[in-house]
Amino acid sequence: MKLMYFAWLRERVGMAQETVEPPPQVRTVGQLIDWLRQRSPGHAEALADLHAVRCAVNQDYAELDAPVAADDEVAFFPPVTGGRRR
Amino acid sequence: MIRVQREDFDVGQEIAMLAAGRPSVGAVVTFVGLVRDIADGRDVGAMTLEHYPGMTERQLGAIVEEAKRRWPLDAVLVVHRYGRLEPGDRIVLCIATSAHRQAAFEACAFLVDWLKTKAPFWKREETPQGSRWVAARASDDAAAERWHGKAPV
Numbered sequence A: 001m002k003l004m005y006f007a008w009l010r011e012r013v014g015m016a017q018e019t020v021e022p023p024p025q026v027r028t029v030g031q032l033i034d035w036l037r038q039r040s041p042g043h044a045e046a047l048a049d050l051h052a053v054r055c056a057v058n059q060d061y062a063e064l065d066a067p068v069a070a071d072d073e074v075a076f077f078p079p080v081t082g083g084r085r086r
Numbered sequence B: 001m002i003r004v005q006r007e008d009f010d011v012g013q014e015i016a017m018l019a020a021g022r023p024s025v026g027a028v029v030t031f032v033g034l035v036r037d038i039a040d041g042r043d044v045g046a047m048t049l050e051h052y053p054g055m056t057e058r059q060l061g062a063i064v065e066e067a068k069r070r071w072p073l074d075a076v077l078v079v080h081r082y083g084r085l086e087p088g089d090r091i092v093l094c095i096a097t098s099a100h101r102q103a104a105f106e107a108c109a110f111l112v113d114w115l116k117t118k119a120p121f122w123k124r125e126e127t128p129q130g131s132r133w134v135a136a137r138a139s140d141d142a143a144a145e146r147w148h149g150k151a152p153v
Helices: A007-013 A029-036 A041-046 B011-019 B055-070 B101-118 B138-145
Strands: A002-005 A017-019 A054-057 A060-062 A073-077 B002-005 B027-034 B046-051 B073-081 B083-085 B090-098 B121-127 B130-133
Touching: A002 A007, A007 A041, A007 A073, A029 A073, B002 B055, B011 B027, B011 B073, B011 B090, B027 B101, B055 B073, B055 B101, B073 B101, B090 B101, B101 B138
Parallel strands: A002 A073, B002 B073
Antiparallel strands: A002 A017, A054 A060, A054 A073, B027 B090, B046 B083, B046 B121, B073 B090, B121 B130
């Protein structure tokens, strides 16, 4: 799974992108976030406040219950400037 | 048509190219967004616009398609810049062309409102106090919301 981070999330995570292999029980964006928070203090800090984080799966906006799969491109970023609540 | 680019654009040239060979076009409405020197009461020296290559083009394309679905348009162009920009620089261009002015006016306003809330761009402003990421604006959400459920003209 390819992960991408933008704006201040990129700065807090400390990288623009990474490739990960989450365990099979990670099936949604929300579960992926829970798993990523354990990865490093930077991940935990970047993903601490989900009101300030938006997600896209394969370049379309996605909610926490959206499914994710091994070959997906998943991106995390702040609300776009100026932003939308999705 | 959409373009995402670092370079500046020539508004007159873009209009001429869009209208060329389309004698049915009776109205061309253009919006040009410029970088301002004041934001939320702070002086802004310059800003850097980051985006999500690939998703930006995909979302801008979807916005243009939605505009064409709602209004009888001939041609639509959205050009959005990224990278470092200074106050006064052109940052975004939206052009809507139609047989009649009302559709072109409304479609152009729609394009600007929606791209501000859907296109994945993030601004980092340089101010005398240092640089900072710009937070999203509730007023932009409100501007985009007014189009929800609105029937095509």
